[in-house]
Amino acid sequence: MPEAMKDIEGLSEAERQKEVERLTELLERPVKANLAVRAIYRWFLEFLRNCMVVAALFYVARRSGDRWLYGIAGLGGFALAAYCYTYIENGWWQLEMSKKGWFLTKRWWLKHVIVLASVVALQSIVIGITIGLIATVDRIVAAQGQIIKAP
Numbered sequence: 001m002p003e004a005m006k007d008i009e010g011l012s013e014a015e016r017q018k019e020v021e022r023l024t025e026l027l028e029r030p031v032k033a034n035l036a037v038r039a040i041y042r043w044f045l046e047f048l049r050n051c052m053v054v055a056a057l058f059y060v061a062r063r064s065g066d067r068w069l070y071g072i073a074g075l076g077g078f079a080l081a082a083y084c085y086t087y088i089e090n091g092w093w094q095l096e097m098s099k100k101g102w103f104l105t106k107r108w109w110l111k112h113v114i115v116l117a118s119v120v121a122l123q124s125i126v127i128g129i130t131i132g133l134i135a136t137v138d139r140i141v142a143a144q145g146q147i148i149k150a151p
Contacts, residue, residue, distance in 0.1 A: 055133030
């Protein structure tokens with residue numbers, strides 16, 4: 001009989017159940033980690049896709065010069081910025097809930113600085129990605145134009 005089986009046989013039913021739960025958790029941990037990582041990657045790809053859509057809208061509006069397209073692109077950019085803002089806003093309640101936190105009781109202004117810095121950082125990232133994607137779309141279209149003109 002294997003050594004592990006001898007160890008399990010000497011346990012009470014409650015101890016045996018705890019050991020089974022511990023081993024099951026050890027086996028399921030990599031699966032849960034993979035699902036969490038997959039969710040993060042999926043969110044990032046959706047975020048990148050949304051930035052690409054806004055960049056393409058701005059590119060088409062700039063090329064056409066149509067004010068309606070500029071308006072639609074502007075609304076798309078605003079919606080993307082507001083979407084990102086909701087991620088920061090959801091974290092604010094945690095600052096409110098931690099009334100016993102060292103920075104809220106003594107340094108109430110620090111909360112406002114943290115919120116402002118996080119909003120500026122996130123919106124700067126969104127603007128940077130969108131401008132980078134606009135430049136990328138420009139280069140893709142220019143490269144396709146050169147390929148079409150080539151004999």
